[in-house]
Amino acid sequence: MSREGYLSGSRDSSVANRWATLEQWQKENDLKEFSERTRKLMEPINPELVELSENSIESAGGVVGILSSNDPKLGEIVNPERIFDTTEMVDNLREDHLTRCRLFEYLQGKLDDLIEDSPESLASRVLLNSAGNLKSPNFKQGYYGVEKMRSREYTVVLAIAMMDGSFDVGRQDKMVTHYRDGRERSGMHRDSARALLEYVRNNY
Helix, strand or coil, rough: CHHHHHHCCCCCHHHHHHHHHHHHHHHHHCCCCCCHHHHHHHHHHHCCCEEEEEEEHHHHHHHHHHHHHHCCCHHHHCCCCCCCCCHHHHHHHHHHHHHHHHHHHHHHHHHHHHHHCCCHCHHHHHHHCCCCCCCCCCCCCCCCCCCCCCHHHHHHHHHHHHHCCCCCCCCCCCEEHHHCEEEECCCCCHHHHHHHHHHHHHHH
């Protein structure tokens, strides 16, 4: 719908309501910049499908707080209003489609940088990124709008889940799957997502 079409339905509305309508039109227009797949992957979190624990929200708040402070570009994406409440920032990351799409593309670029700068930081499956070895989400399969993802794509999705509170920090399998920095690691994609967030924190 055009800008005029949005506004024509609110001629008698208050200025505040018309401004909100215009903002919504702008967001929907901006979303068109992203691919259909990105939009599907980054659909807002449905709280009826995903259980959000207090520990996960608290953990996500810590991650978002540090990253938005250390990385100005990421801060502009996740906290453009410069709020201080990390819980509010985390809630917005789950609910705002445009913010999620912008963050997804930003972290994709950062993952490319990490692969070039320090490939040993990532699990072999993520480095290979094989189209013949796709990953289904371990929780709520199909919930992301797509049922299977390539490994690098899934790594970014998990990194965002660790920032929006939908990653359950209390239910993760402890089985050793690989080694990094001489240490046993659990979950190739989970560990690669953590490595990505560490890289973003230290390289901006």
